[in-house]
Amino acid sequence: MKLAYYPGCTLHGTAREYDASTKAVSKAAGIELTEIEDWNCCGALEAIFDKELSMGLSARNNMLAQKTGLDLVVPCSICSHNLSRADKAMKTDEAFRAKIEKALGESYNGVKIKHLLDVMVNDVGTEALAKKFVKPLKGIKAVPYYGCLLVRPSEVSRFDNPENPTSLDNLIKATGAECLPFTQKTKCCGGNLLMSKQDYAFILTKKLFDEAKTAGANCIVVACPMCHMLLDGQQSMVEKAHNTVIGLPILYFTQLIGLAMGLSEKELELDKNMVSPKTLIESIGKQEEKKIETKIETKIENKAEPKAEEEVAE
Amino acid sequence: MIKTSELDPNFKYEIANEPGGENIKRCFNCTGCTVGCPVTDIDKGYNPRKIIRKALLGMRNEVLTDDSLWLCASCYLCYERCPQDVKITEVMGAIRAIAQREAKAGKIKLNNPKQLFDNLFIDSVKKNGKWYEAGVSGMFMLRTKGIGGVIGYAPMGMELFKKGKLSILPHRIKGKDQIKRIFEEVEK
Numbered sequence: 001m002k003l004a005y006y007p008g009c010t011l012h013g014t015a016r017e018y019d020a021s022t023k024a025v026s027k028a029a030g031i032e033l034t035e036i037e038d039w040n041c042c043g044a045l046e047a048i049f050d051k052e053l054s055m056g057l058s059a060r061n062n063m064l065a066q067k068t069g070l071d072l073v074v075p076c077s078i079c080s081h082n083l084s085r086a087d088k089a090m091k092t093d094e095a096f097r098a099k100i101e102k103a104l105g106e107s108y109n110g111v112k113i114k115h116l117l118d119v120m121v122n123d124v125g126t127e128a129l130a131k132k133f134v135k136p137l138k139g140i141k142a143v144p145y146y147g148c149l150l151v152r153p154s155e156v157s158r159f160d161n162p163e164n165p166t167s168l169d170n171l172i173k174a175t176g177a178e179c180l181p182f183t184q185k186t187k188c189c190g191g192n193l194l195m196s197k198q199d200y201a202f203i204l205t206k207k208l209f210d211e212a213k214t215a216g217a218n219c220i221v222v223a224c225p226m227c228h229m230l231l232d233g234q235q236s237m238v239e240k241a242h243n244t245v246i247g248l249p250i251l252y253f254t255q256l257i258g259l260a261m262g263l264s265e266k267e268l269e270l271d272k273n274m275v276s277p278k279t280l281i282e283s284i285g286k287q288e289e290k291k292i293e294t295k296i297e298t299k300i301e302n303k304a305e306p307k308a309e310e311e312v313a314e
Numbered sequence: 315m316i317k318t319s320e321l322d323p324n325f326k327y328e329i330a331n332e333p334g335g336e337n338i339k340r341c342f343n344c345t346g347c348t349v350g351c352p353v354t355d356i357d358k359g360y361n362p363r364k365i366i367r368k369a370l371l372g373m374r375n376e377v378l379t380d381d382s383l384w385l386c387a388s389c390y391l392c393y394e395r396c397p398q399d400v401k402i403t404e405v406m407g408a409i410r411a412i413a414q415r416e417a418k419a420g421k422i423k424l425n426n427p428k429q430l431f432d433n434l435f436i437d438s439v440k441k442n443g444k445w446y447e448a449g450v451s452g453m454f455m456l457r458t459k460g461i462g463g464v465i466g467y468a469p470m471g472m473e474l475f476k477k478g479k480l481s482i483l484p485h486r487i488k489g490k491d492q493i494k495r496i497f498e499e500v501e502k
Binding site for chain 2: 009013014038040041044045048049050052053056099102103148149186191196200203204272
């Protein structure tokens with residue numbers, strides 16, 4: 001499978017591990033990615049409210065993708081939303097299309113834009129991917145976090161249920177990891193409140209952490225660099241603001257399936273996550289050994305107890 | 315107390331003329347947007363239904379200067395659930411665009427730091443074609459929290475730099491002229 005690739009600004013910056021793991025996992029899944037040339041920022045969350053500007057900036061990328069003759073894959077939920085929204089407007093809004101075609105000096109016929117998760121679970125297919133999983137991720141207890149723009153609005157993103165998506169759940173299960181129920185899976189991480197009201201942003205992020213921990217998770221799996229920025233990059237700030245310890249590794253879904261594919265930690269850039277997933281990765285497959293150890297310890301403790309009582313009695 | 319003499323009946327049309335604001339008049343005030351809103355969940359003072367209602371009534375100045383306009387997290391939950399397809403998230407954007415113009419013309423004052431960040435971000439995209447993280451974040455910190463803010467952010471910046479996640483210089487694309495023309499066309 002050949003696809004055009006739009007990484008977006010964050011994947012060349014704070015989310016570089018998402019870029020690296022996307023490339024590594026795609027290669028292993030038989031996808032050939034061609035990065036579109038001279039792409040620009042989609043306007044991100046900063047222009048999302050300035051609809052025409054956001055769509056105009058995004059439309060240039062779609063125009064560049066069109067030249068490759070391939071479908072376009074986007075790993076960032078915000079970029080994916082912005083580019084898809086622009087594609088839709090270019091096809092349905094004549095006045096907008098005329099403006100952009102004039103600005104770019106080219107005509108637009110449309111490009112098929114897909115989020116990377118959509119490509120992995122639907123085009124490659126979860127079952128086909130599972131055949132490439134050589135290392136069962138036993139011991140990983142994950143909650144799937146979809147966030148907002150990956151599944152909403154369904155008018156733009158159609159590949160999963162907007163209220164209760166399951167594609168990421170199924171992918172996690174296919175790796176051999178445990179996928180725990182998570183009612184916060186499509187709740188907002190507070191990303192777009194970081195600059196307008198940081199304390200609110202952190203309350204929303206904290207809610208996600210709280211429920212993940214209550215569910216018994218030892219990591220959160222995401223498919224968006226903005227969600228990752230809040231949950232991973234800002235985790236220490238949330239800890240500070242709420243005077244608490246969270247210590248929860250946040251993995252991109254590409255890092256998770258990469259581990260199951262037996263790819264190296266280096267290829268998946270697992271050392272670039274701000275909250276180190278080292279202990280989590282070391283624990284993979286060791287759960288059963290631990291259980292046995294605990295049983296032995298309990299037996300020894302049981303034996304020791306009566307003796308202690310005797311001592312007290314004396 | 316709402317004084318009808320101070321209402322601006324044209325405000326709803328003004329919003330409907332902005333990209334994204336087209337469907338505002340469809341709202342029948344069902345509150346579906348507000349009951350699921352994650353921001354309302356933590357701040358009962360934030361009420362998207364009220365913002366739309368006030369806008370439809372014509373409370374122009376009150377809506378444009380309300381800080382809660384900047385608290386929409388753009389999570390699109392209300393957009394997804396609205397039975398009238400008002401496209402509330404985008405209506406918020408349309409109202410913000412009017413507020414930004416009024417502020418630039420010196421008619422109102424906006425206090426939320428978000429609009430400064432967005433403007434710095436968009437300016438950097440206009441100039442480079444990509445956003446310049448170190449420059450925009452540094453300037454934002456300096457202008458909102460002073461030099462102390464920049465120093466406070468420095469450890470986080472250093473950590474990102476060490477991990478190869480932050481570039482000191484901006485990345486510039488070749489097609490900057492096209493970006494410039496896009497800005498010209500959409501600002502017309």
